Amino acid sequence: MIELTGVHKAFGANRVLNGVDLRIGRGESMVIIGGSGTGKSVLLKCILGLITPDSGTILLDGHDVAQAERDAFLARFGMLFQGSALFDSMTVWENVAFRLLRGSLKRPKPEAKEIAIEKLRRVGLGPQVADLFPAELSGGMQKRVGLARAIAANPEIIFFDEPTTGLDPIMSGVINDLIREIVSEMGATAMTITHDMTSVRAIADHVAMLHGGIVRWTGPVSEMDATSDPYVQQFIHGRAEGPIPSVR
Amino acid sequence: MTDLVAGALAGIGRPVLDLLALIGRVTLWAASAISHMLRPPFYWREFGQAVMQIGWYSLPVVGMTAIFTGGALALQIYAGGNRFGAEAVVPQIVAIGMARELGPVLGGLMVAARVASSIAAEIGTMKVTEQIDALTTLSTDPMKYLVAPRLLAATLTVPVLVAVGDSIGIMGGWLVGITRLDFNSATYLKNTADFLEVWDVGSGLVKGAVFGFIVALMGCWHGMNSGRGAQGVGAATKAAVVSASVLILAANYLLTEVFFSA
Numbered sequence: 001m002i003e004l005t006g007v008h009k010a011f012g013a014n015r016v017l018n019g020v021d022l023r024i025g026r027g028e029s030m031v032i033i034g035g036s037g038t039g040k041s042v043l044l045k046c047i048l049g050l051i052t053p054d055s056g057t058i059l060l061d062g063h064d065v066a067q068a069e070r071d072a073f074l075a076r077f078g079m080l081f082q083g084s085a086l087f088d089s090m091t092v093w094e095n096v097a098f099r100l101l102r103g104s105l106k107r108p109k110p111e112a113k114e115i116a117i118e119k120l121r122r123v124g125l126g127p128q129v130a131d132l133f134p135a136e137l138s139g140g141m142q143k144r145v146g147l148a149r150a151i152a153a154n155p156e157i158i159f160f161d162e163p164t165t166g167l168d169p170i171m172s173g174v175i176n177d178l179i180r181e182i183v184s185e186m187g188a189t190a191m192t193i194t195h196d197m198t199s200v201r202a203i204a205d206h207v208a209m210l211h212g213g214i215v216r217w218t219g220p221v222s223e224m225d226a227t228s229d230p231y232v233q234q235f236i237h238g239r240a241e242g243p244i245p246s247v248r
Numbered sequence: 249m250t251d252l253v254a255g256a257l258a259g260i261g262r263p264v265l266d267l268l269a270l271i272g273r274v275t276l277w278a279a280s281a282i283s284h285m286l287r288p289p290f291y292w293r294e295f296g297q298a299v300m301q302i303g304w305y306s307l308p309v310v311g312m313t314a315i316f317t318g319g320a321l322a323l324q325i326y327a328g329g330n331r332f333g334a335e336a337v338v339p340q341i342v343a344i345g346m347a348r349e350l351g352p353v354l355g356g357l358m359v360a361a362r363v364a365s366s367i368a369a370e371i372g373t374m375k376v377t378e379q380i381d382a383l384t385t386l387s388t389d390p391m392k393y394l395v396a397p398r399l400l401a402a403t404l405t406v407p408v409l410v411a412v413g414d415s416i417g418i419m420g421g422w423l424v425g426i427t428r429l430d431f432n433s434a435t436y437l438k439n440t441a442d443f444l445e446v447w448d449v450g451s452g453l454v455k456g457a458v459f460g461f462i463v464a465l466m467g468c469w470h471g472m473n474s475g476r477g478a479q480g481v482g483a484a485t486k487a488a489v490v491s492a493s494v495l496i497l498a499a500n501y502l503l504t505e506v507f508f509s510a
Contacts, residue, residue, distance in 0.1 A: 050381050074387045085382035087374075099386050102289070149386075 001026050002047065002157070002189070007056035008213075009042055016042050017053070018213025024206075029183050029190040031200050031221070033235060034210035035244060040193040041082075043210065044159055047191075048077060060157075071104060078150035078188075082162040084142040086134035086149070093130035096120060096148045105153050119148040123178055140171035147175070151182055158183065160192040164199050176202035197236055200224075209235060211244065278465055284389070284396040294397040302363050302398070302464070303405030307412065309362055310355045314413035317350050318342060318420025326429050338429065339439040342421035347448045348508075351414040353500050356459030359406055360492035364467040367398055368488035371471025372481040380472070395468045399461060406460025407453040414452060451507045458503065459496045466492035 002024040009017040016039035024030040032040050045051040047058055049065060058065045065073060086095045096116035100107045107115070117127045123144040134142055143163065150158055160179060164172035176199050183190040183203075192203050200207060201221065208218040209232050217229040224236065234242030321342050329335045371394055374380050383390050418440060425431035466488045474484035 045381070048385055050384055071387050074385060077385060079382070079385045081378045081382055083377055085378040087379055087382075098388075102291070103387050105387075 001059075001061055002191070003057075003059040004043075004047070005057045005059075007043070007046060007058060008054045009039070009046060009051065010054060015213055017046070017056075020056070020210070020213070020215055022208055022215050022218065024189060024191060026189055027187050029180075029192070029203055029205040031192045031194060031204035031207050032210055033194065033197075033200060033207060035235070036195070038210045039213060040210055041161055044161060044191065044193055048079070048159070049073070075099075075104065075153065076156045077159065078153065078155035078157070079159040080143070080146045080150045080161065080163055082165055084134070084146035086142055086145055088134055091131050091133055092120070092125075092137070092145050093117060095134065095145060096152050098149060099153045115152065116148070119152050120145070122151070122182070123148045124174070140167050140174070143167065143171075143175055144178070147178060147182070151186065154186065155188060157189045157191070158186075160190065160194075160203075162194055162196075163192065164194065164196045169198075172196065172198065173202075179203050197238075200236075274465075274469060277469060281391060281395050281399055281465065281468070284391045285400050289392060291393050291397050294393060295401055298398045298401035299405055301366070302359070302402050302460075303409060306359050306362055306405075306409055309358050310409045310413045311416045313354050313358050314346070314351065314417035315420035315423075317354055318346055318417035318422075319424040321345055321350065321417075322421035322424040322429065326425075335429075336439075338421065338425055338431065339436045340443040342425075343418050343440045343444045344448055346417035346421070347414050347444060347452045349452075349500075349504075351417055352410045352452045352455035352459060353496065355410045355413040355456065356406065356463065356496045356500075357493055359402075359409065359460065360463045360466075360496060361489055363402065364463045364470075364488040364492040365485045367464060367467025368471040368474070368485045369481055371468060372474030372484040375472065375474050376476055376481060390472070395472070398468055399464045402460035402464035403457050404460070406463070407456035410452055410456035411449070414449065447507075451503070454507075455500060455503050458499055462495045462499060463492045466495065 002022075004020050004022045007017050007020040008015070020039075020043060022030075032043065034040050042051060046053045047060075047065065049070070052066075060068065060073070060076075086092075087098070090098070093113050093116040094101065096119055097107075097112040099105050100112035100115060101109065113130070117130050120127070120130060125141065125144055125148070129137065129141065129145075134145065137145065147163075150160075163175050163179060167175060179190070179192070180203055182188075190203070192199070194200060194203075204221040206218065207221050207224050209216045209229070211231050216231045217227060219227065224232065227233070230243050233239075234244050322338050325338045325341045325345075326335050329337055329341075371380075374394070380390050380394075383393060422431075422433070422436050422440070425436045426433045470484040470488040470491070474480050
């Protein structure tokens with residue numbers, strides 16, 4: 001279980017997170033929505049320790065993540081980055097098996113490659129792509145490779161940062177379905193950041209809306225459409241008129 | 249009037265304080281990078297790739313620089329020595345000039361241009377495309393995986409490049425000496441070997457190691473602190489080359505002062 005209490009983060013005068021309180025249950029798929037620049041990615045990076053919050057606490061299973069032993073802590077996570085963040089100098093299978101080729105999870109090379117090919121197959125890519133370089137793949141295929149890398153070490157918690165950005169609607173649907181299937185199959189806790197309402201409906205058990213540095217609304221996805229919160233209503237219907245200024 | 253003076257002083261003081269703060273940050277970062285070089289885990293594959301990139305692929309440019317510099321040096325010393333009947337010192341001065349100064353400094357500058365830029369661009373691009381964050385989430389410390397292998401490789405390979413550059417530069421002087429200045433080949437080589445002392449070469453190799461460290465440090469520092477987008481990476485690349493070059497020249501003066509001041 002991940003629990004955030006009063007998390008603040010500012011960059012100079014820009015107060016991005018202004019006291020975020022959020023709870024994500026074990027095995028739950030939480031989707032964070034909110035406009036551009038509202039601190040969704042910053043929030044996610046604070047949980048991972050890539051950015052240090054100015055104040056507040058972030059607990060993972062009751063333990064403060066700031067005190068956690070980094071390797072053991074990060075070994076529980078997998079992450080799909082917005083631009084996939086694949087390593088250009090490595091082949092596809094080396095990217096997927098990155099964690100299995102070094103560190104505490106190190107396996108013999110043939111075994112790591114076998115696992116990588118299996119994970120590629122899980123995201124719908126054949127073994128023929130294993131020896132290609134990321135630059136030789138389309139955006140959708142890169143996203144799938146990023147997804148395969150995120151799940152390669154069977155993490156307990158998976159973060160997805162804008163998983164469908166830049167993809168066509170069909171490929172977005174494929175990625176959404178894959179995320180939903182994989183999260184259910186692995187029993188993993190998932191946290192997804194997205195603007196894409198189709199993704200929200202496909203992936204989420206719970207939704208939280210971030211605005212003005214705080215969580216304005218959170219609840220089950222089934223209650224999202226019925227909520228009277230004007231911020232959520234404006235966002236999910238994509239209206240220019242409403243409490244969220246269109247020029248930010 | 250008082251406000252004007254205070255404003256002028258603040259105008260001078262602020263950049264000085266900023267510069268001192270920057271020097272402090274780079275120094276602490278360099279100390280951290282050195283500690284990562286000495287503690288496991290060691291990424292030998294990345295180290296091997298860095299040796300190839302920094303050392304092996306820099307050989308042609310260092311060799312070309314050295315051969316033309318050695319040749320030009322021989323012509324200059326001959327022309328200058330001619331003014332007071334000292335043309336015969338060409339082999340000795342070419343040898344000492346290449347080994348102590350020109351080999352390490354020009355080698356260091358050429359490596360700075362080729363390698364500091366490439367390291368800064370590569371790491372800067374990795375930063376803006378979130379590959380550095382990806383490394384961290386994959387339980388891999390970027391300081392150990394990206395910085396330490398490059399620092400170690402540059403510190404070890406640039407002295408080798410300097411040694412090769414010294415030899416090629418001396419050969420350039422010898423070629424010009426025997427083809428253009430009527431030196432006897434055997435005499436030229438004997439004079440070079442007899443005159444050159446171990447410390448002449450050794451000091452140049454120590455300089456090479458320091459310059460190699462500076463080149464990799466500046467490449468990695470500017471790459472890791474690169475701004476966003478193509479403009480950020482471009483600025484980091486330029487800053488890496490300029491700062492590495494200036495630091496090499498400053499370090500060269502300090503080392504020469506330490507090694508050879510009377």
